[in-house]
Amino acid sequence: MIRAIVTDIEGTTSDIRFVHNVLFPYARERLASFVQAGVDSDPVRAILDDLRAEISQPQATPDALIAVLLGFMEEDRKSTALKALQGHIWRDGYVNGDFTGHLYPDVPPALRQWKAQGIDLYVYSSGSVAAQKLLFGYSDEGDITGLFSGYFDTHVGAKRETQSYRNIAEQIGLPPDQLLFLSDIRQELDAAREAGWQTIQLIRGEADHESRHRQVSRFDDIHPEQTSL
Numbered sequence: 559m560i561r562a563i564v565t566d567i568e569g570t571t572s573d574i575r576f577v578h579n580v581l582f583p584y585a586r587e588r589l590a591s592f593v594q595a596g597v598d599s600d601p602v603r604a605i606l607d608d609l610r611a612e613i614s615q616p617q618a619t620p621d622a623l624i625a626v627l628l629g630f631m632e633e634d635r636k637s638t639a640l641k642a643l644q645g646h647i648w649r650d651g652y653v654n655g656d657f658t659g660h661l662y663p664d665v666p667p668a669l670r671q672w673k674a675q676g677i678d679l680y681v682y683s684s685g686s687v688a689a690q691k692l693l694f695g696y697s698d699e700g701d702i703t704g705l706f707s708g709y710f711d712t713h714v715g716a717k718r719e720t721q722s723y724r725n726i727a728e729q730i731g732l733p734p735d736q737l738l739f740l741s742d743i744r745q746e747l748d749a750a751r752e753a754g755w756q757t758i759q760l761i762r763g764e765a766d767h768e769s770r771h772r773q774v775s776r777f778d779d780i781h782p783e784q785t786s787l
């Protein structure tokens with residue numbers, strides 16, 4: 559029996575094009591000036607210190623770190639420091655109404671139905687917890703953060719590592735076979751399955767013929783009350 563559902567964002571609840579064509583360029587264009595303006599105070603100061611630790615360069619200057627961050631953005635590196643910084647930059651965009659967090663239309667009704675069935679809902683994304691709360695707080699359908707019982711980011715580990723799902727299960731406090739992970743990425747689902755979780759792959763675009771996970775194209779094709787997913 560499924561007692562909690564943990565969902566990915568990019569490619570699962572939300573269009574990958576929103577993340578790559580709206581959020582990432584918005585952060586890239588503002589990254590250097592945001593860092594330069596905030597270099598002497600938190601949160602920027604703390605994020606730069608975390609980045610120095612992440613790259614083992616304790617003496618790196620802010621300009622050098624800006625270059626590292628832009629390089630990370632280029633390769634879509636899931637750096638915890640980069641993700642924290644992006645979350646702070648995106649805040650302005652959401653608050654100013656430059657964009658709203660994209661949600662596939664099938665997502666909010668399904669989340670509401672699962673919640674009404676007594677299933678707890680969580681988010682796990684490489685985007686920082688603050689960024690996740692912004693996306694769902696300023697979503698196409700308004701603030702839907704009330705549906706979620708908790709959020710996880712790379713502080714629990716990377717999404718393709720099995721230990722991350724063990725850590726999340728421990729924090730949620732449920733046995734892994736009562737947890738369902740939803741993602742578009744086969745390797746993330748493989749890691750969750752390895753940790754004993756149930757898994758479903760969202761296929762919002764291109765088919766994935768190498769996957770051994772059950773596949774659906776919409777949230778309303780998911781029926782967690784059925785024992786056999």
Ligand SMILES: CSCCC(=O)C(=O)COP(=O)(O)O
Pocket residue numbers: 566567568577581636641644682683684685686689690693717
């Ligand atoms: C909180 S929305 C932005 C998501 C993000 O920054 C990202 O890199 C998505 O990565 P994921 O591993 O969740 O696909």
Ligand SMILES: [Mg+2]
Pocket residue numbers: 566567568569570741742743
């Ligand atoms: Mg994804």
